[in-house]
Amino acid sequence: MTAARETDPRAGREPLVKMRGVRKHFGQLEVLKGINMDVYPGQVTCLLGPSGSGKSTLLRCINHLETIDGGRISVDGELVGYREKHSVLHEMNPREVARQRRSIGMVFQKFNLFPHKTALENIIEAPVGVAKRPRQEAIAEGHRLLRQVGLDKWADRYPSQLSGGQQQRIAIARALAMKPKLMLFDEPTSALDPELVGDVLSVMRDLAAGGMTMVVVTHEIGFARSAADEVVFMDGGVVVESGHPSRVIDDPQHERTRNFINSVL
Template sequence: MTETLQSSSATNIPAPPAPVPLLSARKVRKSFGGVQVLKGITLSVNAGEVMCLLGPSGSGKSTFLRCINHLERIDGGRISVDGELIGYAQRQNRIYEMNPREVARQRRGIGMVFQRFNLFPHMTALENVTVAPIGVKKLPKQQATQRGLDLLDRVGLVDLAQSYPTQLSGGQQQRVAIARSLAMDPKLLLFDEPTSALDPELVGDVLDVMRALAADGMTMIVVTHEIGFARGAADSVVFMDGGVVVESGPPASVLDNPQNERTKAFLNSVM
């Protein structure tokens, strides 16, 4: 007896669903006075990805970052993180701004590392890392302390846990700030030019921590001028200018083979 073997047709195998972006921004607009800083930004980031935002000063990069966690109110468009509108709620066909308590709840899942560290000067490194988990998440002090020590160890500073910010270098303070953001177990971590305020010899340690986070699968959006970091750690690079996305794509495409003349000019000035 002859058996006929039938190969399954590829058309019978459903394609895997496209991943739902962890961050979705659609036509985001923001003005200050009569100056439109963001002119309809649309982009998305999947869970576990790293996106680097490049562009000249005044291009809207930092403003967009601050809109993601509603530190700046948007004038139009929508921003969602993990499927939830940020800063606003939709009821029927109308959009309402959330009250401060609801916005604060959302920010717990969106960590942010600023240029200037913003550590509490009267608290030790460990206290800076544990204050939010204890005060906001109501984590028991012993548990928060152990978690804080683990995070300081992760950024290479556990031996300086009892040091105050004035006793730390700028790079060390920035690594404490990263540990502080991680202490809230964020879904998304935002970096606003985290090395721009550092002396050149201190930049490497901070970038090493960020590379390790990227390798561990942390979802990150990084505003930076560190082209080497963008090339090695990012999944996507976005070049912004004048409040719009000029060019975006994989690092090898945007950084090594840019198509837009404005992108080429910018990269030539910083590389």
Template sequence: MVEPMLVAEGVRKSYGSVEVLSGISLVVMPGQVTCLVGPSGSGKSTFLRCVNHLESIDGGRLAVNGQLVGYREEKGRLHELKEREACRNRASVGMVFQNFNLFQHMSALENIIEAPQRVLKLSKEEAINSARELLAMVGLSTRGDSFPSQLSGGQQQRVAIARALAMKPKLILFDEATSALDPELVGEVLSAMRALAASGMSMVVVTHEMGFAREAADEMVFMDAGMVVERGSPDQVLDNPQQARTKAFLTKVR
């Protein structure tokens, strides 16, 4: 049997007295693209941050490629890893954020090679060769020496995608990767994401781009109030939603 790439079982997360995730369970198979949709505040971004252990969880468990994320298990109990161990653990999960998070004092190429040299211990030559291939893949082969201030928002986000891929992740997470972009720049980032999906990369994508979700997703998951309300193929969820909350949301975003 093929082992799932991501398994979330009853994941809970609270900030003070506010429960943001109320028992999220989700399975993503290798090569699968899962799109998370729903209103602001429904817990989508928090869930991604928990998958990457940028946030600890208060209940349940998360595993990527068969390995617990951010925790080890002893005698049936979970114990959070120390930060250094968690960073190594996190290396198998890439993440692309809303706001690029590029180092402004580094060129596009330097942004991409930094982590592979430090974490994967690649030589500078290996890291540069890989970075150039990735820049070509996202359509930026001539912009390796450009600094973020010299790039458009769409170009910066494509550099961020290349940077995430440079770590050779098993799974890549996209947190509203186009929401900070001007409308005319959205298409170029979605194109890079479509190409990545077509290559067989396992992806979990928080998005408000329903057209992208319909085209690229294997499964669409509608979340609201920290819970999974409905899931299914994009055509099922978009064209024939079963839950009233899903229907109400879709009437507002179409």
């Protein structure tokens, strides 16, 4: 097993993502109960925890797919989804939110590829249609990204002609095509057959090694141990424990963390 990275991406830098007192309700259920968290440029943060602990909701709040009911989230110094005036938050209009999302890539459990478009067409859709990049430039970049995820020979295949693991790697390439400063992964391997998981995690490890800032919701303890700079264990809408993988995974201090780690190893 590869050891987690020894260099500390936090040294002498400001956080890329700041979360302060983040709260979220669904009806009477409080899903996030005042989350405080920083993610630094180049840092890989893995969120661990049982189902219903708030991990995926927190991830979706970072790019305003879910609105928050309290607190603040900022990415690269800019409040996400809101403008603040006289200490009151006012939600941005959809166009402003869409602009912010261009710099935040997200990969979901389901691949969400356009079924009527080829792999390459899926990748260049946003750069051409949203970012207004020249089509030939986007195509060249699309082929580079396909090579990066090991699928350049599959550029003309449709999603139905690809395995789940291949589709997820195309989804990662599609997110990278917008040149994001931050990548969010919501259990990207949970819908895959076990034999397909390794190729997707390999692509993610390469991204981590290349310095991409990543927040990853995962149950893949091996990935968290080898690729993460920080592991955050959540339960019941709170951060129970956080720190270096060697501490949180291999020497957890809280009983809830120990019980969870033992259940998934």
